[in-house]
Amino acid sequence: MESFKILEIRQSVFASNDEEAAKLRAELKEKGVFLLNLMSSPGSGKTTTLTRTIEALKDEMKIGVMEADIDSDVDARTISAAGAKAIQLHTGGMCHLDAGMTRQGLEGLGTGDVELAILENVGNLVCPAEFDTGAVKNAMILSVPEGHDKPLKYPLMFQVCDVVLVNKMDVLPYFNFDLEKCTEYVKMRNPKAQVIPICAATGEGMDAWYGWLRREVRAWRGEETKKENGHE
Known part of the structure; x- marks a missing residue:
C-alpha cells in the first residue's frame, strides 16, 4: 500500500498558487491597482493601524479593504466607518x-x-506567510508586547515582508523589548526589509509609514515617472 506523498502535493499546490499570484499581479499592474497584504498576529493593532492609514490617505487615493477572518464582520464595519470601501x-x-x-x-x-x-x-x-496572495508588497505588524525575538521564531513571515511596523511603542518602557535587537533579527531574515517603529494609538511614527506607502503606490502606478517627465 502506497503512502501519501505529502511533500509533492504541497509543492504542487504552492507552484500552482505562485502562477496564479503572478497572473493576478500582472492584471493589477494593468489596472493601476496596488495590492498590499497586511499580516500580523491577533492583538497587534492591525485594524487600528489600518483605520489611521485610511484617515490619513483617503483624500489622496481611493482605498478599498478586504477584511479576512474565520467569522464575524466586526473589522469590516470598523473599516467602513473610517471612510474606505470594505468587504468581509x-x-x-x-x-x-x-x-x-x-x-x-x-x-x-x-x-x-x-x-x-x-x-x-x-x-x-505562520499560514499567511506561506501563500503568495498576488500582492505587490507584504507588510506585517509586530507589537512590542509580543517580544523582539519573533523574527527568530517565525522566520518565513519576516522573510516575505517588505516592511515591518513595530507597533505600540508607547508601552516600550513596560516590556523587555529591544528595538535594536529586533531590527537586527529582521535584517537577518530579510536585509531589504524596512523597519518602522510606530504607535497607531497615538500616531507616533505613522508619517514614516504613510510616506513608505505613498511612494510604493505611486511607483507601482507609474506616477513618479510621470512627474519626472513633467506630467501631473
Whole structure:
C-alpha cells in the first residue's frame, strides 16, 4: 500500500498558487491597482493601524479593504466607518488566503474605483506567510508586547515582508523589548526589509509609514515617472 506523498502535493499546490499570484499581479499592474497584504498576529493593532492609514490617505487615493477572518464582520464595519470601501471575507476555517481566494475578494470588492487595495489577512504568523496572495508588497505588524525575538521564531513571515511596523511603542518602557535587537533579527531574515517603529494609538511614527506607502503606490502606478517627465 502506497503512502501519501505529502511533500509533492504541497509543492504542487504552492507552484500552482505562485502562477496564479503572478497572473493576478500582472492584471493589477494593468489596472493601476496596488495590492498590499497586511499580516500580523491577533492583538497587534492591525485594524487600528489600518483605520489611521485610511484617515490619513483617503483624500489622496481611493482605498478599498478586504477584511479576512474565520467569522464575524466586526473589522469590516470598523473599516467602513473610517471612510474606505470594505468587504468581509470569511475563510471557512482556513488560517490564510491564497491567490485564488484573494482574486475572489477583489472581484467582490470591485477595483474599478480603487487605487490602493489592502488585504487584512487572517491573524497569525505562520499560514499567511506561506501563500503568495498576488500582492505587490507584504507588510506585517509586530507589537512590542509580543517580544523582539519573533523574527527568530517565525522566520518565513519576516522573510516575505517588505516592511515591518513595530507597533505600540508607547508601552516600550513596560516590556523587555529591544528595538535594536529586533531590527537586527529582521535584517537577518530579510536585509531589504524596512523597519518602522510606530504607535497607531497615538500616531507616533505613522508619517514614516504613510510616506513608505505613498511612494510604493505611486511607483507601482507609474506616477513618479510621470512627474519626472513633467506630467501631473
